[in-house]
Amino acid sequence: MSRWRGLVVLALACAGLDAFLLAGEGIARYAVPPVAALAVLAVGLAPWAGLVGVVAAMVLGGWLGVPTESPALLPATLAVTYLAGRSAGAWPGVAGVAAVAAAAWALDDFGVGTLVFAAVVLGTVWTFGRVVRRRTEAARAAGEEAARVAAVDPVAASGQVVLAERERLATEAVAVLQGAVTEMRRVAAAATDSLGEEELTAVHHRGVVAVQELRLLLGLLRQDPEDDVEGEGAPDQGGRSGSPSRARGRWPLWHEWVTALLALALVPVDLVGPDALGPVALDAGVALCLVPLLQRTWPFVAALLLGGVPLLALALGAPPLDGMSEVVVTVAAAWRVGASGDRVLGAGLAGMLLSRVVYVLGTDPGNLMIELAIIGMPVLAGAAWGEKDRAYRTARDQATTLHEAHGAIISAAVTQERLRIARELHDVASHAVGAMVLQAAAALSHREQDPARARRALAVVDSSGADALGELRRLRSVLRGDARDEQPPTADLAGIVARVGEGLDVRLDAATLPQDPVTAAFVRQVVHEGLANASRHAPGSRVEVRVGQTPAGWVVDIVDDGAALARPAVQSTGYGLVGLAERARALGGEVTAGPMTDGGFALRASLRHTDPAAERVDA
Template identity: 35%
Template sequence: MRIDRARLHDTVLAGVVAAVSVTLYALYDPLRLPAGGLRPADGIGLALVAVSGVPVAWRRRRPLAALCAALVPETLLAVAGYGAGVPGLAGLVLLYSVASHRGLATALGGLLATLSAYTAGAVAGPARAVAWTDHVVAAVVVTAVWGAGRSLRLRRAYLAELRERAARLERAHAADTRAARAEERSRIARELHDVVAHHVSVMIVQAAAARRVLASDPELAGEALSAIEHTGRTAMAEMRTIVGVLRTDARAERGPQPGVQDLPALVEQMREAGLPARLLVEGEPRPLPAGVDLAAYRLVQEGLTNSLRHAGAGAGAVVTVRHRPDELDVRVQDDGAGTAEPPAGPGHGLVGIRERVALYGGILSIGPRPGGGFEVRARFPLKDDQ
């Protein structure tokens, strides 16, 4: 059976308050002044003093009700003319409990009830040789006890607010961390797709070409196999660089990311894979933001890969890069006989390209050309100070 420690402590405190009140009441009897009109200690007085301490056992569960219950015997003691060594000890303990465990309205109600009970006892009791300063001191003591209880409650509320604020900040930090991780995973997924889709597509085309000429032209088939090996090694190197950021036990060796300056090598690789492609650069090249530079390269890579896979035999592609003062215009056009309409469910490559272009405020257009073929075009805005 589990013991309620708070209830046990309050019960023990009630016994202590009752015992102390009875002891002080009995010790106060020899100091009585006969002219004061105070009744001598007797069984009734001792009973009332002892009963006043019993409600302390409920000081946390029902503090206001316990205070009112304790004020009844204390008021009867004052009205009947009994004295006590420490008048209202139980009432002071319960008033403190009301102020420290309940809201402001309830606490003010407890203070008003205590002052009213004291006033009623002072007015209705027998005449005593008590100066008005004694009543002022009693009122100050009651108010000070109430104020101490309120201060404790306000401190508890302040500490609770600090804990809640710290918990909110921790939850917000955890949410930001999860969002950052999700964004990083999405970025890595886009990079992996771009690398794998491009190189695997090139390898498939080269393997098909090698298979067709294997019997008739072994030397040409060997060149295709060498190109497949080179493409595979390149893909593996790029994948190691990307996957390296996921490692937690060591830093990834990260080389420079590809950009617009690497487009000639990309176009040459596509020509070797069997797609007649050429690169046109217009305007004066200028340093580009790293993100825009990589996004432009990936767009061309994805566009050429799609042309290689879907344009058909004999189709060619043109990559055009226009450097303008306020924007970078990149387009990939082919003259193949691919689908007349863009696929209804775009793959991860086009989704990744859309995300990249949108991330840097660009405008992306993907679709068939009026004269035949397909076009992928993006326009990235540039600032003057870049």
């Protein structure tokens, strides 16, 4: 409705101007303006209808004796041409503008000058409308994108991405570890009967390779994930470089160079013919060609040239440059004033308009409307473009900000999920693979002196591998969402000592244990990690495990006295203590670990009470 209201106002304004300019033209003053008004209104139905209406008004005016040089139909013609550029397609619009120019050419007895002038003026106005339309579409698309992104719940989006990442890792990472453990079990089973050195060495070597693969996998999981979420970049929808509202730069932009060179190339053309101007006009024309190069970087100097040079030439008694060179410079400056609101350049444009009005009123008052249109039309079109450009940039910046905020939330969620999966994989696979490597080394060292013990070690390799495969299958089901990660309600430290502390002299001191599932799981993980590290790095050592309660929370100490067996330590992934510290920080606790001065290694983990009134149970 607002669009039609605007068209009605524009149609009435064009009709009023036509009637004013047709004063003294008899019946044409009353017949032509209504047709021009209908042409403006017809654009609301179809662009081609408006252009046809303009041609009809031109033909009617010619039939009623309106002189071809009369500017009466200029307002309606420019309005319809601009609106056609705003709404018509590329080729239909070009064809319609060509039809209007051809009609003007035919009504002026096929004068070449009329054809060139009409084609240039109408083509320029249509281009204005086309450019504004493109920016309007870009602003609309950017607004829709901003609204779409604003409607997205970043938490829900991050949940979807986390689910996809979880399922991918469940397929890829777990499969790698399953393959390594299965291969190690196969090689161990093949070596059980023969206890051959080559077979046992292959078991141990395959285990070492599995540890290295696990270490690499955990390292990759702990790297920052790449932001490969589709659509998270803020697209530049319809953006164009070199907009008039850009910040000032040091050098002119490419379109400013094109405008200046085009104006300079037209100066000699404007000085040829019977109406050739003198040296003053030539100097003025060359000076004006500098305006496009200076209007953005040095607007004050550009304003002096644009307004001061024509006024100075007029004061010296020489008419300003009257031709296409001046039109090119003036139109470019007027567009910039409208688009960017440059008041300094606007003052220079006002000086140019004043010089032209004074000159035209003294020589050919009938061309006053043309002079006003040359400046007014690009100012209005530039203002429309500037409004849409600001809307576009605002929406684009809003979409970019939302994209970045959502991307940060999603990236943080994915990072946390990858760290969680890395800790789970470490807990499930690292300890089991480490124990398998340790037992493989034991089988290799006892194969001649104690074959039965070597076979028991290989059996442990097989059973540990079976347990690890079961845990990996459970983990994969949890990651895929097929099952819940159910943990024992209490710490169950005795089972951990029996399973992980084999080969160690473990002394467990845990009179009370937390019943809170979160705290119990953390204590279980600390004991598991401490004993696994002692098995790898200090096999045969005495290990003291103490779990105690303080007024602030729970404290777990695991201390070993150093390696008791002359056997090389088993390589670890190096991420166990890192993951343990991350868990502790997430729960408000801390983990410290390091060698002791008198030998051995100490691991301490502390965790504050999650519920001070929680029930305690005996170990």
